[in-house]
Amino acid sequence: MLAKQGWRILSNPVSLIARLFKARYFPACFFWEAELGDAPSFSWRSILQGRPVLKAGVQWHVGDGNNINIWCDKWIPSCPQYRIQKPPNTNLEVVADLIDARARVWNTLKIRDLLPTKATLLHKGYTGDTDCLLCPATFEDRAHIFCKCPTAQTILSAPPFNLQASLLPRLNFIEWMLEQAINLKHDTFEKLLMILWALWKNRNNKFWDGCAQTSTDIVFSSFSWLDEFRKARHDAAAKPVKMQKKTWKPDPEKRWKLNVDGSFLPNQTKGGLGGVLRDGDGCFKATFTQPVHHVDSAKQVELLAIKEGWQLLQSLKVQSVVIESNCLEVTLDIENQRYDLIDYSAIIDDIRMTMVCFPGVQICFAPRTCNAVAYRLASIAFDDNYTSVWIDKVPECILDVLQSDCNQPT
Incomplete structure (x- = not known):
């Protein structure tokens, strides 16, 4: 909510x-x-x-890119966590920095330098060697890692890719990728993307951990991950889970219902209590709001809301009623026979003693969606800091949520 x-x-x-x-x-x-x-x-x-x-x-929809941070905001659907890791020594901050504003296309000169190969790092102050980590080649760039390295060539020359004819000595990696996107079937291109990701991961494992996979292991692991992803995506699409929203309902035994709630925020010493009483047909009977001070937790405020609800019931001499709270922990603690070992046992003891005198009263849990009126009242008590009780006449501040409860489909 x-x-x-x-x-x-x-x-x-x-x-x-x-x-x-x-x-x-x-x-x-x-x-x-x-x-x-x-x-x-x-x-x-x-x-x-x-x-x-x-x-x-939430996720950004890219327009001009001026408001989207490249590294912190979620804007790339195909990227894990929708974000990418920021490489060192880059001045690129917002997505607009990656876009050619006049042509309204991606600036490939900037984008292609984001992958921190040794060749790319040379332009950013790197002074070490440029040797490939996996073979004797002396220059590691994108084209070498993904197409020319023996590990990559072994994979891409075999089925289902059979790309040996395209692995030219002076290959332009971006143009090569565009060509594969056009020529390969969708299923095969997905596998190619997984292989490229696995090749980069394999290179990094060699750099950081000193270990690398064989071409066979890379293919098996990549295709297994892709199969698991496809299966999970298919299962999610085939079996949509529709959560049915629970709403407030009158008691089937025609008992009256008292819904109570408490408002509390961390680092505050005050709270708000609220409750609404309705009869067995769902008709409004009474409400209360009350601010409370010197409280230290949401649980304490929820217990005080139940206790204050009892005061309303006693004043109206209601004997058979269901008290609903949206705090499951509180309802379980009240039922616990060893409540004396629980926080706020004194308040729980007062509630239990009152229950002995009113055996027709039941305290149970109800989700927040069934407690909207009490939540509104508790919020009002927290903000406005005054105590009020309405009998028979519905206050305007809850009229909309009360009518929403009554108009829910059965």
Whole structure:
């Protein structure tokens, strides 16, 4: 839910809420670089809490490239983790540096120098030898590693490639790759890409660890990795997993339901409690909000929300009710017979003593999607810092989420 709020800011920057957040919290930078700032609201704190989840799943779409960092941003789908490792002694920073702006094509003169072969490193201050690590050749460039080295030639001259006729002495590697992309079948070209990656990996293993594979081992390992990748991709496409979103439902036994939640952020000493009570048909009965101070964890706040919910039930003399919390740890701790060994055992003891007096009350877990109204109330308590109770009349601040609960398909 928090990541979705961040995504709305990114995907619709001209919306009113996006412009408000930008003007208040990151007027001079992008959303990704925005900091918490002074006196932030609970909403902004929550969005920043969900930003790492959002960042893990988004990827850049390349336009002019001015806003995309080559080394830090996710912009290459075929690259592991969508990023590439930054070589030393390079001034290239953003993707625009790799693009010919006039012709609107990639600047191949810059791109081809990114692979740190010994020949490339000569232009960046390297003063060592240029010998191939795998054969007696005295000049290691891309064409040699991938096409002219005996290990590479053995692989590329055999089936399924049969490229011996194209491995010319004065071969231009980029033109050679373009030729293979055009002439080879899709399946064979995928295998060629895996082989090139394995050849580079084999060269690096020789450099760092002093060991290298034979051409046969390189072929077997590369094709095995490609088969595993294809199988995983096929299985994922053949068996799409559709997660069904759980929503709030009235109790099947027509008992009343009290949903409670607590709001808390790390490095804060305050929290917010909220709860909503509905009858067996899902009709609104009451809500409460209450700020709390001198708290040190989300678990403590969740326990206090349940305890405060009990106070509401007692004041309304409700005897048979299901209390739902979206904190699984709290509901398990309350059921634990050795709760005296658990943190906040005093609060748990108060809750358990009340349960003895109200045997018709049950405390159980409900996912966050079933607890949206209580979450909204707890957030309001955290931000506004005042206590309130509404009986029978629905407060406007939760009207939208309450109606959303009632209008969910059964």
